[in-house]
Amino acid sequence: MANPVFIGSNCIAKIGNQFFLIAEIEAKTTGVEIDPIFAIRATAFQARRLIRAGVMRCKIQSTAPRPSRGKKVELKGVLFANGQIFSVFDVENSTDVAVLVKINAARAQQLISKGVRIIKVIRRPFN
Template sequence: MAQPITIGANSIAKIGDRFFLIVEVEAKTTGVEIDPVFGVRTTAQQAAALLRAGVKRTKFEDSDPKPTRTTIVELKGVLFANGRIFKVFDVENATSDISVLVRINLAQAQRLIRNGTRIIKVYRKPF
């Protein structure tokens, strides 16, 4: 039987001079599918160690990723980090599951939030 809670997309984002671990937690079982994304501030040393261990770098794009026949794209929320604002997408296909960040302005963020898009929780103090 599969574990009901797993880690989905996970990557290291460098936003300005700060590093963040972007993580999707997936909870799935009969009748339940919960998959929030969180940001966790890390130190430069933690980020470097995680990258060396195989954690991928977060992708930054200029425009929203597009779904294809083999790729699922889901808007997960709005991220406020280090004075910048991003739309966060989960982009998943048969071989990868990664977060993609698209920079937006405050007006765009407010519009998304008013229309029901979640704010991504960020743990701002490194562990």
């Protein structure tokens, strides 16, 4: 039987002069689906090494992705990082990627008041 816990979408985001590993933890089994996204601060060295090892850079764009045939889009939360605010989407088609869309504080508050989660940021890099 396959392990029910695994990493979903993941990428490295450069926000200002800081790097973050964006990772979705997925836990799926009969009747259970847990899939939050976290942001983990990384050093520039760690980010470069992870990218060289095959971790993709996050897509940062100005408009929200749209679902289409074969492409599922799910708003995962609001990310506050290095003085900037993003809505974070999980986009699944042939791949599973995180997409960050820059938003303002008013839009963030609107999303949060509608129940959208605030993405947990682990701010101190691991050595």
